[in-house]
Amino acid sequence: MSQLEKMEVNPDLAMERAKCNFNIMELTHILDGGEENTVRRKKIEDIALNSGASKDAFPEEHMSPKEKYENAVRKSCIFADLVKNDFAHLTGLETFGINSNVIRRTADAFFKEVSPFLLHMGMFVPTIMGQCTSDQMSYWLPRAMAMQIIGTYAQTELGHGTFIRGLETTATYDPETEEFVLHSPTLSSYKWWAGGLGNTANYCIVVAQLYTKGECHGTHPFIVQIRDEDTHMPLPGITVGEIGPKMGFNTADNGFLGFDHYRIPRDHMMMKNAQVLKDGTYVKVARHGKLTYGTMVFVRVMLVSEAAFNLAKACTIAVRYSAIRRQSKPKPDEGEPQILDYATQQHKLFITIATAHALQLSSSWLWRSFSAVLTEMKEGNTDKLPEFHALSSCLKAVSTSDAAYLIEQCRHACGGHGYMISSGIPHLYNFVSATRTYEGDYTVLLLQTARFLVKAYEQAEAKQPLTPTVSYLKLAFTRKEPWDSSPAGIVRSFQALAAGKVSTCVKNMRKRMRSGLSEVEAWETSTIQLVSAAEAHCRAVISDAYKSETERLTANSSPNVKIVMEQLSTLYLYYWALERIGDLLLYTSISEKDIVELQTAYEELLQKIRPNAVGIVEAFDLRDELLHSTLGSYDGRAYERLMDEALRSPMNKEPINQSYYKYLRPMMKANL
Ligand SMILES: CCCCCCCCCC/C=C\CCCCCCCC(=O)SCCNC(=O)CCNC(=O)[C@H](O)C(C)(C)COP(=O)(O)OP(=O)(O)OC[C@H]1O[C@@H](n2cnc3c(N)ncnc32)[C@H](O)[C@@H]1OP(=O)(O)O
Numbered sequence: 001m002s003q004l005e006k007m008e009v010n011p012d013l014a015m016e017r018a019k020c021n022f023n024i025m026e027l028t029h030i031l032d033g034g035e036e037n038t039v040r041r042k043k044i045e046d047i048a049l050n051s052g053a054s055k056d057a058f059p060e061e062h063m064s065p066k067e068k069y070e071n072a073v074r075k076s077c078i079f080a081d082l083v084k085n086d087f088a089h090l091t092g093l094e095t096f097g098i099n100s101n102v103i104r105r106t107a108d109a110f111f112k113e114v115s116p117f118l119l120h121m122g123m124f125v126p127t128i129m130g131q132c133t134s135d136q137m138s139y140w141l142p143r144a145m146a147m148q149i150i151g152t153y154a155q156t157e158l159g160h161g162t163f164i165r166g167l168e169t170t171a172t173y174d175p176e177t178e179e180f181v182l183h184s185p186t187l188s189s190y191k192w193w194a195g196g197l198g199n200t201a202n203y204c205i206v207v208a209q210l211y212t213k214g215e216c217h218g219t220h221p222f223i224v225q226i227r228d229e230d231t232h233m234p235l236p237g238i239t240v241g242e243i244g245p246k247m248g249f250n251t252a253d254n255g256f257l258g259f260d261h262y263r264i265p266r267d268h269m270m271m272k273n274a275q276v277l278k279d280g281t282y283v284k285v286a287r288h289g290k291l292t293y294g295t296m297v298f299v300r301v302m303l304v305s306e307a308a309f310n311l312a313k314a315c316t317i318a319v320r321y322s323a324i325r326r327q328s329k330p331k332p333d334e335g336e337p338q339i340l341d342y343a344t345q346q347h348k349l350f351i352t353i354a355t356a357h358a359l360q361l362s363s364s365w366l367w368r369s370f371s372a373v374l375t376e377m378k379e380g381n382t383d384k385l386p387e388f389h390a391l392s393s394c395l396k397a398v399s400t401s402d403a404a405y406l407i408e409q410c411r412h413a414c415g416g417h418g419y420m421i422s423s424g425i426p427h428l429y430n431f432v433s434a435t436r437t438y439e440g441d442y443t444v445l446l447l448q449t450a451r452f453l454v455k456a457y458e459q460a461e462a463k464q465p466l467t468p469t470v471s472y473l474k475l476a477f478t479r480k481e482p483w484d485s486s487p488a489g490i491v492r493s494f495q496a497l498a499a500g501k502v503s504t505c506v507k508n509m510r511k512r513m514r515s516g517l518s519e520v521e522a523w524e525t526s527t528i529q530l531v532s533a534a535e536a537h538c539r540a541v542i543s544d545a546y547k548s549e550t551e552r553l554t555a556n557s558s559p560n561v562k563i564v565m566e567q568l569s570t571l572y573l574y575y576w577a578l579e580r581i582g583d584l585l586l587y588t589s590i591s592e593k594d595i596v597e598l599q600t601a602y603e604e605l606l607q608k609i610r611p612n613a614v615g616i617v618e619a620f621d622l623r624d625e626l627l628h629s630t631l632g633s634y635d636g637r638a639y640e641r642l643m644d645e646a647l648r649s650p651m652n653k654e655p656i657n658q659s660y661y662k663y664l665r666p667m668m669k670a671n672l
């Protein structure tokens, strides 16, 4: 009999819910962006999850890699059907609701890892929307949205991922036949990594060096058919396959792809930003050279919400588990406390909750900025693109890195059981740690932001106007920032700290150049500090956005919800101030006494948040189907669920495994 048939909700969790002193649903509405959104989200989740279609008859963990992939394809088709037929009227899919947070969130109930359609939804469709002319779009978009074709995004090669200008795949225009000839001249030029490429996709966007009239015009995107639309066989001239097991993403059939003088029609070049005319003349349309990188910028923005969502899942699991787990006996005449009562446990977990809020609110703010930039770009104005590139790069880098670190911390907080796949935390970690690398590696993206910061610093030095997110750089030219422990004061200190770090980098680079290094060498020898300066800038941006969004969103909320949100945003500021004490000592007037007071205030805040901790994570409103966790389910029956999962293991299906007769018994008998 299943252990779960025996009892109801764990009493410790029931007690936590009873003592929560704020309106959980009100916080949920705020996090969803309004009550209407919550109602719509719940409708979608009900349609998708009450059908039972997301469930597996056999635990996915015990399937072979091939079975896992096939199961993921099966469920992807069911999910795609739901998206097309059942959700459309609720999400506005005719526009671009397909990437809405709700669809993304609901998909997680279907896939413990990821769908092989992730790249189709996440990059193929957005690239069609961003890089095609309107004629091209009216041909490709309906086919892609209706899932008549399945695509992916093949940019990275075996030899190059970061350095896009170094890609080796060529697309050479042949005016005789009005075709491009795609070719992979070397092993390192083979496309590598594209999700869904291994077995699923029949089309892909290929980024290749464009040659026409004997001249190279750099990398451009092309839509390329790789498999027959009927038989799914790779087409002649195409070599395609799957790259093998990975830390995560094992249901995503990431693939490799090579071309042997493979021909595609001229109009399969995505021509919104640049065109090749029939006679081979190259015409540049875009006003900014990097608009072909647009899909990457879009996905970087998406990844900030991804980081927030995955952190929300991890801390829901870890906080619920910490409420039902009792361990040790610090007071001999009392029982074992809930581990959530330990200050060190609160230190691990509450920053995780606060970061989930910080990233979610910063991500909404970033989306609004993105929409404004896109609107201006539609009118031909690309002035704000450099600032937005710098902003989206650092936010992608820091959010994914923080999320990976804090999810690992949630695993630590769950002790040994957190190491079980069934806890749900390993899948979250494996997924999020990849986001730190793909769509631009952490270091590489922070160095992009640093380039922008250095230029902005030089503008500040020359007393030229600064764009909004870097206007604080003028602090580098004033006296040391006086320490002020109010939230607004801490944000200002983070800005002073970032300004100080950028200034130090510039001064060091100039010194190195004076001592004979070239500009490139001076930059290269300063990159450790430049990465640190860009991280500090990003921390100041997040802190500022989190604080001001909290103020905006709680302006009309009930007093207790306001208190909870303010406590969390203040905790975020205290935590990072304490983490960066060395830097604050350098760039602000903080004293030893201030530091002692800050540490005390931080510890007191943890205690204030403690009674509402379960309520706060439950405001993320994550159904059990989305969490996939034995430790974090709503009923808190972690031990029963762990035992149930253990009993489902194929290793327990026979009392004696055959290896006993084959190996163990002969060995032990021989050793008698
Ligand atoms: C049924 C199933 C349902 C499933 C649910 C669906 C829901 C969907 C949700 C989806 C969520 C996520 C899905 C995503 C999954 C993605 C998987 C991973 C995909 C990939 O990884 S694709 C490959 C990505 N690759 C990269 O990111 C490469 C990183 N490299 C670069 O970006 C660049 O090369 C570079 C590092 C920036 C350097 O470029 P380059 O050498 O060309 O440039 P320079 O350094 O010389 O700089 C020149 C100049 O240009 C500026 N600049 C650079 N980039 C940009 C830009 N993007 N925009 C604007 N400006 C840019 C740079 O700042 C310099 O300016 P300056 O000269 O200083 O003025």
Ligand SMILES: Cc1cc2nc3c(=O)[nH]c(=O)nc-3n(C[C@H](O)[C@H](O)[C@H](O)COP(=O)(O)OP(=O)(O)OC[C@H]3O[C@@H](n4cnc5c(N)ncnc54)[C@H](O)[C@@H]3O)c2cc1C
Residues within 6 Å of the ligand: 119, 153, 154, 155, 156, 159, 160, 161, 162, 163, 192, 193, 194, 195, 249, 254, 434, 437, 438, 439, 440, 441, 442, 443, 444, 447
């Ligand atoms: C799970 C997963 C899915 C992916 N899916 C896709 C996909 O669908 N389509 C696709 O096209 N690609 C995909 N990728 C590839 C991904 O975009 C690249 O791996 C990523 O952009 C990093 O590039 P790289 O592998 O070349 O790393 P490298 O650039 O080789 O990085 C290796 C190290 O070198 C450092 N480094 C590199 N350049 C510099 C520099 N200029 N300065 C300082 N340090 C530097 C990096 O910081 C890093 O520490 C995927 C990757 C993963 C892991």
